Amino acid sequence: MNPVNYLYLAALLFTIGASGVLIRKNAIVLFMCVELMLNACNLAFVAFSRMHGNLDGQIIAFFTMVVAAAEVVVGLAIIVSLFRTRHSASVDDASLMKL
């Protein structure tokens, strides 16, 4: 098997995640899709790491995880406070930023 397949898989997962972001209205699911995209990137990094024979790709993936963790914490906190004030987790309801 050609290890490039991992990259194809990563691209596929990324695209699926991105379309999820576009079509889902629930902020939590939307966030999950973002996580999916990040994970796809991580898979690509790991595959590249193996491809180039150095560990830098894995380090980047590691940092991505840390940043994703931080992002999830803040993002979910925002969703919770949003839900408290609006009783809804739909991103379409938070559409005040328009003329």
Next chain:
Amino acid sequence: MENLIALLIAAPLLGAAVLLCGGRRLDKAGHWLGTLFAAASFGIGVALFTDMLGRAADDRTLSQKLYTWIPVEGFQADVAFQLDQLSMTFVLLISGVGTLIHVYSIGYMEHDERRRRFFGYLNLFLAAMLLLVLADNYLLLYVGWEGVGLASYLLIGFWQHKSSAATAAKKAFLVNRVGDMGLSIAIMLLFTTFGTFAFGPVFASVGNATEGKLTAIALMLLLAACGKSAQVPLQSWLGDAMEGPTPVSALIHAATMVTAGVYLIVRSAAVFNGAPDAQLVVTVVGAVTLLFGAIVGCAKDDIKKALAGSTMSQIGYMILAAGLGPIGYVFAIMHLVTHGFFKAGLFLGAGSVMHGMNDEVDMRKYGALRKFMPVTFVTFGLGYLAIIGFPGLSGFFSKDMIIEAAFAKGGTQGWILGGVTLLGAGITAFYMTRVMLLTFFGEKRWQPDAAGHEPHPHESPKSMTVPMVILAFGSVFAGAFFEIGERFLKWLEPVTGYEHGNSPVSAMAVTASTMVVLVVGVGIAWSMYGRRPVPVLAPRGSLLTRAARRDLFQDDFNHVVLVRGGEHLTRSLVYVDHSLVDGVVNGTAASVGGLSGRLRKLQNGYARSYAVSMFGGTAILIAATLLMRAV
């Protein structure tokens, strides 16, 4: 000693500040304070003068640097003063005559409830004028120049409740702006040419500049001088400026303001000496104004306006003399000083007459006042004799010198200029005699004023007559004092330079012909106004008289050429602005607005919608990257 120079300016400036900021509590003492500050300035001036006399002729220049005003690399402007013989002359004239006018105003403005403010403005006027003559660079001179403009505006429009006064003040200010523009351009040219504003370095390096540049600078300076000194073509404000209180007229005409132009030209002698073409223009302007003012003065029935015409004419003499170059500078200043005395005296006398006649200014409604106002009559009469050049009095010497210098210019120019000055002397004799006869001789032609009060002419109070007497002394003796032993010439020569021109006619011949035209002028005036009764209502008069009554159509000219032209220009500019500029701007705005209205629809506030745009953008970016790699 040089540390006192700043005090010369500081005293009246402080006076102005105290009086204008002091409020009503100073109402009772304001006039005394103002006079005190002016007198203090004069006192300091006298102290500096005695000190200056004690030193050798080439060591008489004092300078004082207060601070650097604009400290920029390559652009240094100092607040620094320079006191040489020329400045000294002006300082004494300004502060001396100024102080006398202050004293006079105490009496003249007695019943005006805004007297304190008036004295504040007077002090400001003195301070600005002193700054003008004491500055050691053009930029600081410009500050004084504008200060004089401001003070004259405030004073001419002092009786602002009269719309005519307000308009006259505005007119003076606006006309002066034209001249100010000339001065500012001249200063910029000076800086680009010499890299400095200071008098010393500029005059020292005049030789390095091309004649074309010097001519340009000199012409711009002349424009400035025309504005302040009311020379053709910027003369129109002077007559209307008579709307101000009479002491103001005296101050403007004798000590400050109109003398500024003469000062500027004489001070910039080095520049003018290097630009003969500009000098020719100066003499032409002087000659034209000389006749213009004299003719206008002949026709006016308003005593102050007649005197204003005379001032214009006399300043014309000075400008003409200044345009003659080194042969004329000294005499221009000398005439300026003697003129300061007798013109101040004449104006104060006119003010005294008006004071006694319920503020009536029409000379046709005066007559026979010599019995009722003896002091005014005598002092005014001495001023009159001085201005027409009666032998032995001030005007005789100073004007004679100018006529001589005009002839000494040489060639056809000399003959023409000499002829004009001689003719001017004759007309001066005519219109001044006319003023004298209409006012003090003949029969009573008094008319009740608008409120029906019959005038009761009476002599003015001491505070008014004393300055007049002092000025009359000056009018009588100043000329002789200056001329005997050529004192004035020796005094000013180190600053302005002097060369004795070769006159084609001898001094005696000039004096003799001056006497002849004088007698002729007086004789014509006597035959017209002395021998037969003067009608109270002015007769229709000849074409020239009527033209002169309208100031030789100066306002009509300005109206037709400048106002109408300006209106047309503005109208067409407005049209261009509306149709073209606004059209482009509005069109752009409208199209942007329409486009935004459509683009706004994209801005629907839904985060997911924006995410699609981002995602699509990313896809396009990737496509572009791939395409670039493929190419």
Next chain:
Amino acid sequence: MSTIAAAATVTSTGEAVQFWVLGTVAVIGALSTILMKKAVHSALSLAGTMIILAVFYLANGAYFLGVVQVIVYTGAIMMLFLFVVMLVGVTAADSLKETLKGQRWMALLCALGFGTLLIAGIAHARLNHFNGLGRINSGGHVEGLATLIFTKYVFAFEITGALLITAAVGAMVLTHRERTERAATQRELAERRVREGVQLPPLPAPGVYARHNAVDVAGLLPDGTPSELTVSKTLRARGQIRDVSSQALSDLKALEQASAERLGREEASQ
């Protein structure tokens, strides 16, 4: 160590089989993440995908990362997601009906274009040979990672520390609600209840309905009317109260049907 190195360089048939099987499952998991109506289902699908990714990390020689993926992502982050889902309302199903005009078509178009381009780009890149991690991991895998983290990436590492602190503080600030007055003590609450005299005894229990656990069913008062007081306010706010007014009818219907079926069968058997 040598086996590890070998696994990192060579793609064995075993790995190929593993890739195709698990890869398919991962894609299915991802698709169900974005297509499931309920957030809980999405979260579970995503967790499955992430575990598969962890396996792929291991297969690619990233042992440390594989373990971290399981612990951090699947263990911590996904649980956080589930926690928030529960907080927000586990049963609230998303309507998948699109409200924005053209959004779905645009999304699909963009996703197709993007995916195609991405895959085309990868194919274009001709990445055929893998160097493998053998040489790098010769000094120990975790040691190799640690060396890089604490030398080359030490500043990034420190900064991520600061980021985590900030995120923690930020989350607290965002979710914290300032109490503007002192919390009432139990004694005060009791006193107030007595003073108001509206509901002195404890609230009545929810209705018990024989068929299932009935916290969400209003209890019946002695006269037979359901009492709103018996159901939790939270459930009411979420609209999760079960309406039992028609329960008896539907039960009857079900009973009739059941008996009809039995009778029918009996008829058939006869």
